[in-house]
Amino acid sequence: xxxxxxxxxxxxxxxxxxxxxxxxxxxxxxxxxxxxxxxxxxxxxxxxxxxxxxxxxxxxxxxxxxxxx
Numbered sequence: 667x668x669x670x671x672x673x674x675x676x677x678x679x680x681x682x683x684x685x686x687x688x689x690x691x692x693x694x695x696x697x698x699x700x701x702x703x704x705x706x707x708x709x710x711x712x713x714x715x716x717x718x719x720x721x722x723x724x725x726x727x728x729x730x731x732x733x734x735x
Contacts, residue, residue, distance in 0.1 A: 699705040
């Protein structure tokens, strides 16, 4: 579906049923990955990094704001 935003700009909007079809295809692979030893290990490492960032008061948004300011 094409959506006219202004006289010069047209956006290609992806229909909801296309997203749902993609999700139905990807969901089993995502679940299988996170159930695997590799997925569990990487998720645990990601959680640890996030915990360290939260404890130190650092997160991506605040870091970007400090750099921009």
